[in-house]
Amino acid sequence: MWSDEQRKAASERAKKRWADEDFRQKMREVASSPPLCPTCGETEVAKFYQDKSGKRTNAYCRECHKARCKERWHARSWVDRWSSRAYKYGVTPQFLLDLYNKQEGKCALCEAEPQTERGLHVDHCHATQRVRGLLCHGCNTGIGALKEDPKIFSKAISYLKGR
Numbered sequence: 001m002w003s004d005e006q007r008k009a010a011s012e013r014a015k016k017r018w019a020d021e022d023f024r025q026k027m028r029e030v031a032s033s034p035p036l037c038p039t040c041g042e043t044e045v046a047k048f049y050q051d052k053s054g055k056r057t058n059a060y061c062r063e064c065h066k067a068r069c070k071e072r073w074h075a076r077s078w079v080d081r082w083s084s085r086a087y088k089y090g091v092t093p094q095f096l097l098d099l100y101n102k103q104e105g106k107c108a109l110c111e112a113e114p115q116t117e118r119g120l121h122v123d124h125c126h127a128t129q130r131v132r133g134l135l136c137h138g139c140n141t142g143i144g145a146l147k148e149d150p151k152i153f154s155k156a157i158s159y160l161k162g163r
Contacts, residue, residue, distance in 0.1 A: 108133035
């Protein structure tokens with residue numbers, strides 16, 4: 001998070017940059033030039049992310065952008081990935097590590113070790129943002145597919161038991 005002081009300093013730097021006519025001219029030229037993905041050389045505008053006015057919002061085409069994001073995400077250790085989640089859910093990274101150790105690195109529902117490179121997901125209540133546990137991808141998406149509704153879960157159990 002940026003402090004107010006950092007935010008103001010960044011704003012002042014941006015104002016100073018945009019006050020320079022040479023900089024504004026360069027930005028106009030860049031905006032009017034055809035897009036060129038630095039990775040694959042794609043030039044078709046439709047294959048880039050665009051804002052509502054049709055201007056591209058990213059230097060890389062969609063496919064290269066997705067690949068780069070995935071590469072950066074998976075290059076991080078699972079502790080780093082969880083640290084970003086800890087902030088989001090209002091807990092500490094140590095809390096998540098303790099939860100991981102408590103669950104012995106296994107899913108809280110099926111008690112299996114994760115079989116995908118995604119590892120365990122931080123399961124949380126969407127209404128309260130309270131962390132409930134760590135789940136494998138299958139259990140996490142299963143809960144989501146049943147809309148986290150206990151009534152639907154009960155019906156699903158009855159259905160599986162043959163009513």
